[in-house]
Amino acid sequence: MARKSNLPLLLVSYLLGPALVRSCSPLPLVINTWPFKNATEAAWRTLASGGSPLDAVESGCALCEKEQCDGTVGFGGSPDEFGETTLDAMIMDGTTMDVGAVGALRRIKSAIGVARKVLEYTTHTLLVGESATKFAESMGFITEDLSTDASRALHSDWLARNCQPNYWRDVIPDASKYCGPYKPKPHSILKQEDPTYKEKDHCGHDTIGMVVIHKTGHTAAGTSTNGIKFKIPGRVGDSPLPGSGAYADDTAGAAAATGDGDVLMRFLPSYQAVEYMRQGEDPTIACRKVILRIQKYFPNFFGAVICANVTGNYALGLSFPSLTFCVTISAFQSISRSTTAGSH
């Protein structure tokens, strides 16, 4: 039956348990990492007005880019070592397995929009850096400075703190005390050091990852982020990598990840979650198993995965139970009479 606008929806933004929780089943379903409700709602409205799952993911992530969700998506956030903000984004069609993505995109605000153009107008999957900017311009996007007073202030504070924190290790001068430029430490004195950057701010948001399941069961997923603060220029995280930042496959489900991208991307967590669901695991277990696999190697990594199967059940898996109090997901879902909306 034609459901109108956004009325029959359930908006749940909850604090979920360690490896998660819940679900009612009805489709369509829109979920995204973090309490970025406006993004969830934008995606929902797109579906309600007849848009495809891909359109919904694009409009949801685009809204976050515009609202600069928590400074971690879109322009004006996460300056790199040179003070520049660059963007990563990806969009995936779980029906056709088409993907478009951009990494380290410069001077273009709408990363998810450019990713969509990569999907639609090329047979490539991922474009990066200055060349991705040229591609975007050819698609009609305008170039603008992505810096803001806020990002300039973040960067100058960082310089004033001797470039702390940063992501270098085993270099001279000692990266835990000084700014670069750095050179490799001679082998004679080489010992594995941890990078100076210990991510303490686990409640800090990063990256929107979104999953949409259409009422027909068609799936799409996507991400958008400005990466991590004070990254080494050129660093691209997990977000624009299919299978890592997000993955969708109509025959199994869809997933998206958030957290320490440099670790996450080594495990293709979104792909892995979808594969677990394909093997019959429910979303809760799929999410949890993905986190456990990573924790075997990186017990202290920070991350979360959202998993949804094609019948609209979904879950959130977290690397630490303590994250329960800060990691949330935002979800819109049709309410069916048989479910107990709000009891989760």
Ligand SMILES: *[C@@H]1O[C@H](CO)[C@@H](O)[C@H](O)[C@H]1NC(C)=O
């Ligand atoms: C969400 O949208 C409302 C209405 O447009 C706006 O007032 C609010 O600031 C937005 N929230 C965020 C976090 O940007």
Ligand SMILES: *[C@@H]1O[C@H](CO)[C@@H](O)[C@H](O)[C@H]1NC(C)=O
């Ligand atoms: C989705 O997960 C729910 C909860 O585990 C399960 O009952 C349902 O059968 C799953 N759907 C599919 C298509 O596997």
